[in-house]
Amino acid sequence: xxxxxxxxxxxxxxxxxxxxxxxxxxxxxxxVIGGYLGAMPNLPAAMKAFxxxxxxxxxxxxxxxxxYVPMLGAGGSYLAFITGNLINMKIPCAINARDIVGVKxxxxxxxxxxxxxxxxxxxxxxLVLAAGVILMIPLQPVLQSPTLxxxxxxxxxxxxxxxxxxxxxxxxxxxxxxxxxxTLLFILVxxxxxxxxxxxxxxxxxxxxxxxxxxxRQKKGGVQ
Numbered sequence: 001x002x003x004x005x006x007x008x009x010x011x012x013x014x015x016x017x018x019x020x021x022x023x024x025x026x027x028x029x030x031x032v033i034g035g036y037l038g039a040m041p042n043l044p045a046a047m048k049a050f051x052x053x054x055x056x057x058x059x060x061x062x063x064x065x066x067x068y069v070p071m072l073g074a075g076g077s078y079l080a081f082i083t084g085n086l087i088n089m090k091i092p093c094a095i096n097a098r099d100i101v102g103v104k105x106x107x108x109x110x111x112x113x114x115x116x117x118x119x120x121x122x123x124x125x126x127l128v129l130a131a132g133v134i135l136m137i138p139l140q141p142v143l144q145s146p147t148l149x150x151x152x153x154x155x156x157x158x159x160x161x162x163x164x165x166x167x168x169x170x171x172x173x174x175x176x177x178x179x180x181x182x183t184l185l186f187i188l189v190x191x192x193x194x195x196x197x198x199x200x201x202x203x204x205x206x207x208x209x210x211x212x213x214x215x216x217r218q219k220k221g222g223v224q
Contacts, residue, residue: 004108008074008111011074011075011078011115012074014078015074015075015077015078018078018082019078019081019082022082059198059201060198060200063198063200063201064086067200067204068080068086068091070105070106071091071094071095071105071114072090072091072094072114072118073110073111073114073115074111075111075112075114075115075118076090076094076111076114076115076117076118079115079118079119079122080094080118083118083122083125085125087156088155088156088159089121089125090118090121090122092159092160092163093117093118093120093121094113094114094117094118094121095163096117096163097113097114097116097117098110098113098114098117101113171211171214173210173214174207174210174211174214175207177206177210178203178206178207178210181203181206182199182202182203182206185199
């Protein structure tokens, strides 16, 4: 076993331990708080409420796992799923770091870069949250200013719009057709806007199908 294989084995061992610990803490929190305050949650009502949204998030969780793990590697995936904020923070950070360094997914270099970038992002997040808690009261009039509200509401679209522009330019036909189709779908069925995680499946399938068709067409053109 070489050094990289030892690193992966250690990463998986620690990742499983800390993931299990986090799951236990998250699930135990409402029961501990309820026991301390003498207000235990109504389990039948909680299960009924969970079933109403659990199936949606179950599918979303499976899709995110299949998409993000190959992109982030073992260490990055454990860190990202434990600390959260994947879509609006960890994924953009890892992708940007990977592109700056020039490594490819599935390589040992990408494993190290993704882990370092997500760890750095997590530490920065903790510092920003700590500063936010300390400065929340003094900055409250500024943060609640009507002038700044549109900016806060468009942070995620602005972030992903800037990132998407780069990737759209790599394959304009696939990007434009997929973007136009999903935009039209959201306009015709506004209720789907609240299920953006689920819509990754059809949009991803459409993009993959278009890319495959273009690849086949280019391959046939090259053979001829």
